[in-house]
Amino acid sequence: MRLKRAFRVWQRNLAVYTKLYKSSLALNFVEPVLYLAALGLGLGAFVKEINGVPYIKFIAPGIIASSSMFAATYECTYGTYVRMTYQKTFDAILSTPVCIDDLIAGELMWGATKSTLYGTIIIIVVSIFGLIDSPVVILSIPVLFISGFLFSEISMIAAATVPGIDSFNYFYTLLMTPMFLFSGIFFPLDTLPPVISKVAFFTPLYHLVNVTRSFSSGSLPFAVLDIVWIFVVAIILGPYCFRLMRKRVVK
Amino acid sequence: MTAIVTAKGLTKNYGHLRAVDGIDFEISGGEFFGFLGPNGAGKTTVMKIIHCFMPPTSGEVRVFGMDVTKSPSDIKSRIGVMPQDDNLDPDLTVFENLIVYARYFDIPRKVSSAIAWNLLEFVEMKEKADVNIRDLSGGMKRRLLLARALINEPELLILDEPTAGLDPHSRHSVWEKLSSLKSKGTTLILTTHYMEEAEKLCERVAIMDSGRIVTIGSPSRLMGIYGGNLEDVYLKLTGRPLEA
Numbered sequence: 056m057r058l059k060r061a062f063r064v065w066q067r068n069l070a071v072y073t074k075l076y077k078s079s080l081a082l083n084f085v086e087p088v089l090y091l092a093a094l095g096l097g098l099g100a101f102v103k104e105i106n107g108v109p110y111i112k113f114i115a116p117g118i119i120a121s122s123s124m125f126a127a128t129y130e131c132t133y134g135t136y137v138r139m140t141y142q143k144t145f146d147a148i149l150s151t152p153v154c155i156d157d158l159i160a161g162e163l164m165w166g167a168t169k170s171t172l173y174g175t176i177i178i179i180v181v182s183i184f185g186l187i188d189s190p191v192v193i194l195s196i197p198v199l200f201i202s203g204f205l206f207s208e209i210s211m212i213a214a215a216t217v218p219g220i221d222s223f224n225y226f227y228t229l230l231m232t233p234m235f236l237f238s239g240i241f242f243p244l245d246t247l248p249p250v251i252s253k254v255a256f257f258t259p260l261y262h263l264v265n266v267t268r269s270f271s272s273g274s275l276p277f278a279v280l281d282i283v284w285i286f287v288v289a290i291i292l293g294p295y296c297f298r299l300m301r302k303r304v305v306k
Numbered sequence: 307m308t309a310i311v312t313a314k315g316l317t318k319n320y321g322h323l324r325a326v327d328g329i330d331f332e333i334s335g336g337e338f339f340g341f342l343g344p345n346g347a348g349k350t351t352v353m354k355i356i357h358c359f360m361p362p363t364s365g366e367v368r369v370f371g372m373d374v375t376k377s378p379s380d381i382k383s384r385i386g387v388m389p390q391d392d393n394l395d396p397d398l399t400v401f402e403n404l405i406v407y408a409r410y411f412d413i414p415r416k417v418s419s420a421i422a423w424n425l426l427e428f429v430e431m432k433e434k435a436d437v438n439i440r441d442l443s444g445g446m447k448r449r450l451l452l453a454r455a456l457i458n459e460p461e462l463l464i465l466d467e468p469t470a471g472l473d474p475h476s477r478h479s480v481w482e483k484l485s486s487l488k489s490k491g492t493t494l495i496l497t498t499h500y501m502e503e504a505e506k507l508c509e510r511v512a513i514m515d516s517g518r519i520v521t522i523g524s525p526s527r528l529m530g531i532y533g534g535n536l537e538d539v540y541l542k543l544t545g546r547p548l549e550a
Contacts, residue, residue, distance in 0.1 A: 060379075063410050070406055071397045143393035149359055150387035151410035151458075152379040305360045306320055 056156040063153060064161025065168070067144075072169075080176075087122045087177050091115065091184070094241065105243060108272075115186035116267040117240025119195065120202075123174030124260055127203045128231060131166040131210035132223050138162075139214065145304055159300045163207045170203025171196060189273030195266060198282055202263045205289040208296040209259070215299035234258045239265070259285060310335045310462055310493050311356055315365035318351050325351045327517035328365065333495060335461075338488050340508035341497045342536065344548055347514040349497035350390065353466050356495065357387050369462070383411060386460035388451050390467045390497075394439045400426070401435040404454055411458040418457070425453035429483060445476030452483060463487060465496040469503060481507060499548060501536040511536070515544045 072079075095111030102110040138144040148158055175196055181187055213226045237244065237251055238260040244252040255261040262281035269278040311333040318326040326348040333339045341349040355362050356369060358378035367374045369381045395403050401422060408418030426432045429449040434442070442450065448468065455463060468484070469477040484507060488494055498504055504511050505525045512522045513536075520543045521528065525536055532539040540548045 057379075059412075060410070063412075066409060067395075067406050070402065071395065074397055142396060143389075143391055144395060146359070146389060146391070147393040147395075147407070147454075148410060150357055150382065150389065150455075151407065152383040152412075153410050154358075154378055 056154075056160050058160075060153045060157035061160035061164060064148060064158050065164045067148070068161070068165040069168075083122065083126060083173050084176060084180070087118045088180065090118055091181070091186075112186050112188075114240055115181040115184075116192075116271040117238065117264045119174050119177045119181065119192075119199075119271075120260060120263040120267045121235055121238070121240060122177045123170045123199045123203060124206050124235075124263065125231075126173035127166045127170035127206035128210045130169050131162065131207040132214050132226060133220070135162055135166075135211055135214045136217070136220055136223070139304065140220070149304075155301050155305055156297060158304075159211070159297050162211065163204055163296070166207030166210065167200050167203035170206060171200045174199040174203075187271045189271060191273045191275065192267070192271045194275075195270045198263070198266050198270075198278075198285070201282075201289060202259060202266075202285050205259050205285055205292065208289065208292045211296050212292070212299055215296070215303040234260050237261075238263075239268075259288060308335050309333065310337075311367070311369050311495070313352075313356075313365065313367045316352070316355065316362050316367055317364045318348070318355060318360075319363045325517055326355075326362075329512075329514075329517075329519045331512055331519060331522060333493065335493055336488075336491050338484075338494045338507055338509045339496075340504045340511040341495070341514055342499070342501075342504050342511045342540070342548075343497075343514035344499055346516075348517040349514055350466055352514075353464055353495070353497055357385055357464050358382055383458065384460060385462040385464060386455035386458060388448075388455040388463070388465045388468055390470060392447050392451065394447060394450060394454070396439045399436050399438055400431060400442070400450055403439065403450065404457060407454050408457045413458065421457060421459075422453075425456055428456075429453045430479075445472055445479070448472060448476065448480060449483070452480065456487075460492065462493045462495070465494065467497055467499070469498075469500065477503075501540075501548070505536055513540060513543060515540075520544060 091111060091114065095114055099110035104110065105113045145158060149155060178192055178195065182192070213223065217223060237255055238258065239255065244255055262284045265281040266278040269275065309332045313329060313331050316326055316329050317324070341352060343349055354360050355367055355374060358374045358381055361375045370384060372381055374381060395406065398406060404422035404425065405415070405418055408421065413421070423432070426435055429452060431446060431449060431453070434446065439447070452468070469480050472480065484494060496507070508525060510522060510524050513520045528539045529535060532542045537548055
């Protein structure tokens with residue numbers, strides 16, 4: 056793998072994105088705001104406080120994490136799959152000095168970039184709404200890049216193994232949605248049967264929510280173990296992602 | 307003349323299916339070489355191995371003297387590939403497609419911009435530079451794919467069914483471009499199942515059937531030996547018509 060060639064792939068995705076960003080950026084920005092409004096204000100009128108924090112403030116850091124996650128997963132499931140299969144962009148790229156490992160690395164870099172970008176936009180939005188107490192929240196941004204890699208790897212593993220594009224429904228319904236709902240974004244998991252928080256420990260979003268929530272309230276030490284978890288799992292999954300994509304693309 | 311591509315005992319399996327079955331061939335510098343045969347004969351697989359898209363199962367393939375499994379990037383930086391399917395970037399314009407592609411070869415923007423204009427002139431698409439890919443006709447897409455394959459000024463050009471699905475006018479237009487590249491000294495390898503294309507363009511053809519090369523030679527020599535046109539040659543050698 057050569058970083059420079061991976062960067063060429065990243066540049067290609069950026070070139071296409073900058074042509075189309077108006078539509079996709081707006082949509083990705085609307086959905087989190089809807090969650091904040093509907094749940095934060097609507098449900099918040101009844102729930103009032105969780106752990107002494109107003110409900111809308113409780114969920115805001117989690118929405119940063121989930122927006123960042125979905126940006127990476129959409130990009131590296133549907134986006135990667137379309138480039139690989141329908142547009143045959145991968146075939147075109149592989150006819151140049153770029154090799155398959157460069158290509159996979161470039162796609163992951165791009166997924167992580169989008170993940171960081173979309174998370175950062177939500178950080179700005181919730182900060183403007185006055186939902187963040189500490190400027191330490193800025194430290195979430197580099198963590199979003201690492202978790203963005205992890206979410207991209209998971210998504211590309213799905214893209215490498217699905218028989219067709221419709222199969223991503225299973226990925227989202229059985230994996231992403233439960234992870235989103237039971238990651239501690241909307242309620243603390245310790246009120247539920249312990250098995251749920253045990254399962255949640257093995258999902259990346261749970262750890263990312265811990266990180267964004269700690270940083271949003273200005274406390275650093277609680278997040279360290281979660282960051283280590285994200286980092287280690289991203290490194291462990293890397294080789295699987297490369298192996299499965301290689302197998303899918305090069306027969 | 308020096309050999310640009312050599313294959314010895316080239317075999318490729320897809321699972322249990324043997325797509326290419328121990329073939330040998332040699333292609334010289336400056337030559338216009340064709341792989342001829344019906345769909346499924348293994349032509350595209352051979353092309354994909356030559357341009358390092360996938361490794362052979364066994365046997366050895368060398369391009370510019372380098373092993374395709376060991377130096378893929380070095381080989382690919384010196385060849386151009388015109389694929390069978392349209393894999394242009396549908397969200398980019400004609401010109402942007404060329405510029406983005408040039409970047410994969412590390413061609414700086416200033417240089418690539420000049421090359422792109424020259425190539426658009428060569429394929430007679432200068433006025434289409436800012437047009438979206440979706441708005442191009444099939445013939446124009448093929449010409450743009452050819453222009454894109456030339457962005458790195460390749461010594462070897464690989465063309466997989468370059469005129470498949472084109473109307474006669476567009477086909478002749480592509481043939482004309484290929485002949486002019488040949489006269490500039492570029493080595494060309496194409497696959498086709500059009501007899502006329504092979505007869506008109508290729509100095510030598512390898513006739514393929516079920517993963518094997520049945521015979522190699524110049525179209526005129528083969529037609530002299532077996533009689534009739536290349537279609538008849540194919541029928542005589544394999545016992546069935548080509549367009550089956």
